[in-house]
Amino acid sequence: MFALRRIMDGLSHQGGGSNSNSTMETFLSNYKLGKMLGFGSFGEVKLAKHVLTAHKVAIKQLSRQGIHDKGMTEKVSREINIMKLLNHPHIIRLYEVIETPTHICLVMEYAKFGDLFDYIVVKGSLPEDEARKVFQQIISALAYCHTSMIVHRDLKPDNILLDSKCNVKLADFGFSNTLQDGHFLKTSCGSYNYAAPEVISGKWYAGPEVDVWSCGVILYALLCNFLVHYSNEAASEQFVFTGGKYSLKRITSPGARDLISRMLVVDPLKRLTIPEICQHPWFQRCLAPYLAVPLPQLLQQAQKIDEEILQQVIKMGFDPNQVIECIHNRKQTQATVTYYLLLDNRPKVLETYTRAQLEGTSENASYNILTNQLPSPATGHHLQSCTEYGGTSSKLQSAANRKWALGLQSRARPQEIMMVVLRALHELTVCWKKIGHYNMKCRWIPGTAGYRESSMLNDPVHSIANQHSIETDEAIASANVVKFEVQLYKARDEKYLLDLQRVQGPQFLFLDLCAALLAQLQVI
Numbered sequence: 001m002f003a004l005r006r007i008m009d010g011l012s013h014q015g016g017g018s019n020s021n022s023t024m025e026t027f028l029s030n031y032k033l034g035k036m037l038g039f040g041s042f043g044e045v046k047l048a049k050h051v052l053t054a055h056k057v058a059i060k061q062l063s064r065q066g067i068h069d070k071g072m073t074e075k076v077s078r079e080i081n082i083m084k085l086l087n088h089p090h091i092i093r094l095y096e097v098i099e100t101p102t103h104i105c106l107v108m109e110y111a112k113f114g115d116l117f118d119y120i121v122v123k124g125s126l127p128e129d130e131a132r133k134v135f136q137q138i139i140s141a142l143a144y145c146h147t148s149m150i151v152h153r154d155l156k157p158d159n160i161l162l163d164s165k166c167n168v169k170l171a172d173f174g175f176s177n178t179l180q181d182g183h184f185l186k187t188s189c190g191s192y193n194y195a196a197p198e199v200i201s202g203k204w205y206a207g208p209e210v211d212v213w214s215c216g217v218i219l220y221a222l223l224c225n226f227l228v229h230y231s232n233e234a235a236s237e238q239f240v241f242t243g244g245k246y247s248l249k250r251i252t253s254p255g256a257r258d259l260i261s262r263m264l265v266v267d268p269l270k271r272l273t274i275p276e277i278c279q280h281p282w283f284q285r286c287l288a289p290y291l292a293v294p295l296p297q298l299l300q301q302a303q304k305i306d307e308e309i310l311q312q313v314i315k316m317g318f319d320p321n322q323v324i325e326c327i328h329n330r331k332q333t334q335a336t337v338t339y340y341l342l343l344d345n346r347p348k349v350l351e352t353y354t355r356a357q358l359e360g361t362s363e364n365a366s367y368n369i370l371t372n373q374l375p376s377p378a379t380g381h382h383l384q385s386c387t388e389y390g391g392t393s394s395k396l397q398s399a400a401n402r403k404w405a406l407g408l409q410s411r412a413r414p415q416e417i418m419m420v421v422l423r424a425l426h427e428l429t430v431c432w433k434k435i436g437h438y439n440m441k442c443r444w445i446p447g448t449a450g451y452r453e454s455s456m457l458n459d460p461v462h463s464i465a466n467q468h469s470i471e472t473d474e475a476i477a478s479a480n481v482v483k484f485e486v487q488l489y490k491a492r493d494e495k496y497l498l499d500l501q502r503v504q505g506p507q508f509l510f511l512d513l514c515a516a517l518l519a520q521l522q523v524i
Contacts, residue, residue: 030050030337031057040062041066055342060106062104064103084330090170091169091171092108092111092169095332113162114161116218120157120222133286139215152176154174154194155194185206196210196213253282255280256282258280263277309343313335319335408498411494425442428517432486442483480509482502483502487501500514
């Protein structure tokens with residue numbers, strides 16, 4: 001069983017009769033309150049439904065009196081201000097703050113599966129691939145926080161929530177603080193079992209390195225269903241683990257052992273940094289494309305307005321100019337609450353966000369296939385280029401209101417589109433393996449036969465589900481090896497966009513491959 005006893009914060013319930021309940025409902029008139037989800041230090045958390053969109057939210061009701069009595073006014077205010085700044089797919093979203101005479105109500109994203117602590121208690125040690133996925137999402141959220149000059153300081157499974165698809169949602173920024181260049185922190189905070197030695201000993205620390213330590217303990221817990229325990233005795237300015245050592249025997253993966261051992265280093269100067277963690281081979285394995293997007297591009301993408309969601313909000317009666325202004329200025333209004341609730345709850349898969357959507361042209365930028373049309377023998381549909389804007393000035397004048405995209409586009413079914421593409425890859429002796437429902441890693445060596453299965457060509461329905469073998473012989477070291485990814489994701493108007501991204505290899509060879517693929521697809 002999980003080694004740490006969970007310590008729940010006590011809550012002294014204040015008397016609240018029907019009058020207080022009706023008053024609260026008046027202030028929360030845009031929401032229909034539901035069952036109790038839990039308790040915190042200053043109040044309770046309730047499930048609620050947004051009346052306009054019918055989407056679920058979690059409302060954290062903080063008692064003003066409780067906050068004042070415990071001298072936590074500044075702490076709560078800082079937490080709210082920090083949460084307002086954050087906009088990341090793996091950080092819990094704060095939709096709005098509603099103030100009443102007795103409470104401060106935080107309307108937040110609802111995480112259906114609760115916290116990671118309970119998840120580990122129920123499931124025990126996670127399979128390595130699942131633990132890696134969770135860890136990758138935690139690190140992605142943490143990297144975003146540090147780039148935004150925010151350190152969490154209380155990372156633990158209790159503060160990591162899971163949504164309906166078991167995706168990570170980093171939460172509880174009560175001990176967080178902003179970072180300033182040249183300034184250090186000294187507050188000893190967070191959970192003792194996850195806090196870095198320098199935090200427990202009351203020494204000065206920069207900030208990000210203490211979050212790295214906590215992540216190391218969390219990864220150990222994910223893989224072992226057990227905590228790295230250490231004593232509370234200081235020796236030579238460092239805290240020692242049980243007898244000065246801790247065991248990694250429970251972890252069978254050499255890569256995971258190496259990563260954890262380099263994160264749980266007592267000397268913070270020798271501890272891995274977040275960028276170094278992201279480059280570690282164990283972390284890089286099966287990394288979703290959207291998590292590999294450079295943070296500057298991710299920050300830029302987060303500021304863009306989704307046109308489809310915007311149109312839905314406008315149809316609900318909101319003024320489009322006010323909606324756009326409020327989103328750009330990060331104002332919390334009913335319009336922005338509606339926008340973000342629709343955005344967060346639309347049917348989507350995080351893995352469909354590829355680097356091609358977020359990255360601009362650079363040394364490692366993706367090269368996208370541009371064509372006019374690709375016939376699909378199964379349905380007669382065509383894959384069309386999204387670069388619809390021609391050279392005439394009249395067309396370019398309307399480009400500001402339309403989105404550019406690069407790739408092959410079609411209204412055919414995803415399985416049928418992939419069937420056409422896989423046949424072409426088969427003819428070009430490209431080898432591949434599936435890493436997502438419509439996402440493959442591919443490798444092409446000119447003059448080398450690929451690895452393929454004939455059953456795939458005769459079964460279009462199961463062609464995507466089959467795991468096509470790709471030899472993992474790392475001994476193949478050739479300057480002519482081209483590695484790339486194929487991704488199919490959903491665009492607007494029930495269309496699908498096919499994108500190819502070069503990962504490794506000579507650029508011109510990759511372009512030659514693209515040209516050959518276009519020829520196989522009979523579009524050039």
